[in-house]
Amino acid sequence: MNVEFINPFLQSLLNVVSTMASMQLTPGKPRLKTDNLAKGDVSGLIGMVGPQTKGSMSITFDQSLALQIMQNMLGENPGKINDEVTDMVGEITNMVTGGAKNLLAEKGYDFEMATPVVVAGVGHRISHKADGTKMIMPFTSPYGTAYIEICFEN
Amino acid sequence: MNVEFINPFLQSLLNVVSTMASMQLTPGKPRLKTDNLAKGDVSGLIGMVGPQTKGSMSITFDQSLALQIMQNMLGENPGKINDEVTDMVGEITNMVTGGAKNLLAEKGYDFEMATPVVVAGVGHRISHKADGTKMIMPFTSPYGTAYIEICFEN
Numbered sequence: 001m002n003v004e005f006i007n008p009f010l011q012s013l014l015n016v017v018s019t020m021a022s023m024q025l026t027p028g029k030p031r032l033k034t035d036n037l038a039k040g041d042v043s044g045l046i047g048m049v050g051p052q053t054k055g056s057m058s059i060t061f062d063q064s065l066a067l068q069i070m071q072n073m074l075g076e077n078p079g080k081i082n083d084e085v086t087d088m089v090g091e092i093t094n095m096v097t098g099g100a101k102n103l104l105a106e107k108g109y110d111f112e113m114a115t116p117v118v119v120a121g122v123g124h125r126i127s128h129k130a131d132g133t134k135m136i137m138p139f140t141s142p143y144g145t146a147y148i149e150i151c152f153e154n
Numbered sequence: 155m156n157v158e159f160i161n162p163f164l165q166s167l168l169n170v171v172s173t174m175a176s177m178q179l180t181p182g183k184p185r186l187k188t189d190n191l192a193k194g195d196v197s198g199l200i201g202m203v204g205p206q207t208k209g210s211m212s213i214t215f216d217q218s219l220a221l222q223i224m225q226n227m228l229g230e231n232p233g234k235i236n237d238e239v240t241d242m243v244g245e246i247t248n249m250v251t252g253g254a255k256n257l258l259a260e261k262g263y264d265f266e267m268a269t270p271v272v273v274a275g276v277g278h279r280i281s282h283k284a285d286g287t288k289m290i291m292p293f294t295s296p297y298g299t300a301y302i303e304i305c306f307e308n
Contacts, residue, residue, distance in 0.1 A: 047201020047210070047268025056201070056271045083281070090283035114201025114268050115284035115307060117210045124275025127237070129244035131269075153269060 004107060006030050006135050009057060009148055012099030013139065016092055021072035025146065028138035033128075038136055038147040042066050042081050043119045043126055044093030048101075048152075050111030055152035057100075058126045059093055062144030069143075086118040093118070096148075158261060160184055160289050163211060163302055166253030167293065170246055175226035179300065182292035187282075192290055192301040196220050196235050197273045197280055198247030202255075202306075204265030209306030211254075212280045213247055216298030223297075240272040247272070250302075 010027055017023050040060035047056050061069075063081055069092075070085055071077040078084060093116040101113060119126075128134050128151035139146040164181055171177050194214035201210050215223075217235055223246075224239055225231040232238060247270040255267060273280075282288050282305035293300040 043273070045199055045271050045273075047203070047271075049201070049203040049266040049268050054266070054268050056269050058271060086281045087283070090281070094283075112203040112208070114203050114208050115210050115282070115305065117199050117201075117212060118281045118283060119197070119199075119273045119275075119278050120281070121273075121275040121278025124273050124278050127240045127244070127272045127274070129241070129248075129270045129272060151269065 005104065005109070005152055006137070006150060008100035008103035009096060009150055010137055011103065012096045013059065013148055015099060016095045017069065021069045023069060023072055023141065025139040025141050028140060030135055030137040033134035033136040033149060038149060039123050039125055040147065041120070041122050042085060042089050043124065044089040044116050045119065045126070046093050046097050046116045047114035048097070048111040049114070050109065052109060053111070053152045055130045055132065055150065056128050057097060058128070058149045059096060060126060060147045060149070061089065062146070065141055065144030065146055081120045086120055090116040090118045159258065159263070159306055160291070160304060162254035162257035163250060163304055164291055165257065166250045167213065167302055169253060170249045171223065175223045177223060177226055177295065179293040179295050182294060184289055184291040187288035187290040187303060192303060193277050193279055194301065195274070195276050196239060196243050197278065198243040198270050199273065199280070200247050200251050200270045201268035202251070202265040203268070204263065206263060207265070207306045209284045209286065209304065210282050211251060212282070212303045213243070213250060214280060214301045214303070215243065216300070219295055219298030219300055235274045240274055244270040244272045
């Protein structure tokens with residue numbers, strides 16, 4: 001996986017959460033994912049297909065952070081992960097990937113996005129199965145942690 | 155979503171599990187998904203992008219069924235969902251989608267597959283967020299239940 005692929009997703013998540021939820025996430029250090037340490041309660045996943053490569057991206061949230069983003073965006077906090085929360089996570093996944101797609105297109109990398117899928121379940125783990133390097137980026141906040149994971153085929 | 159899109163995935167899952175694991179799943183009745191009833195312990199997800207449409211597909215297994223497929227395919231049962239089981243679920247997801255892709259290409263529907271992602275977590279739920287009809291197909295076996303869910307954008 002080309003390292004140039006990473007920063008647009010990181011930047012795009014910061015932008016989306018800042019714009020939509022008036023919340024500043026603190027990005028941690030991107031690293032190669034060699035284990036299954038990223039756990040969360042609600043995840044948005046999306047597939048990407050381009051002429052040069054294909055891959056997948058996920059954003060995984062702690063329940064507490066997802067609910068706080070919901071509170072900030074819509075002024076309501078359902079107290080649990082319901083359909084409105086998964087809709088919001090799907091929408092964030094779409095917006096983050098769309099933002100990264102635009103940034104990457106400027107660098108000559110094109111891909112088409114599939115449609116997002118959202119997983120809800122306490123403490124689930126995500127494994128990207130593309131045959132390429134997996135990158136994981138943690139984001140922290142007072143409300144909990146989020147992780148972006150990306151994998152593109154070589 | 156065109157109803158012609160469904161049967162190739164159903165047929166392909168039956169073929170893959172029969173060929174790879176010598177196991178006959180019993181297909182239930184495909185139905186529109188209007189709730190979040192499908193729950194499972196390990197799921198393979200994949201995005202699809204084509205000139206006519208885009209969408210996503212998931213296959214969700216009970217842990218007991220996934221472990222029995224592992225036992226039949228590889229002669230070993232790790233007793234829990236580990237990396238080898240998620241690799242197997244990712245591989246099944248790829249093979250089922252590849253089989254369906256070939257069947258659909260014969261009907262003039264083309265799409266490219268993204269790479270699979272596997273989710274592990276007890277009792278998780280999947281929501282496909284494409285803006286189209288969602289179909290769900292249950293499969294039963296003496297070892298547990300599996301579900302295919304598909305959504306293509308209109």
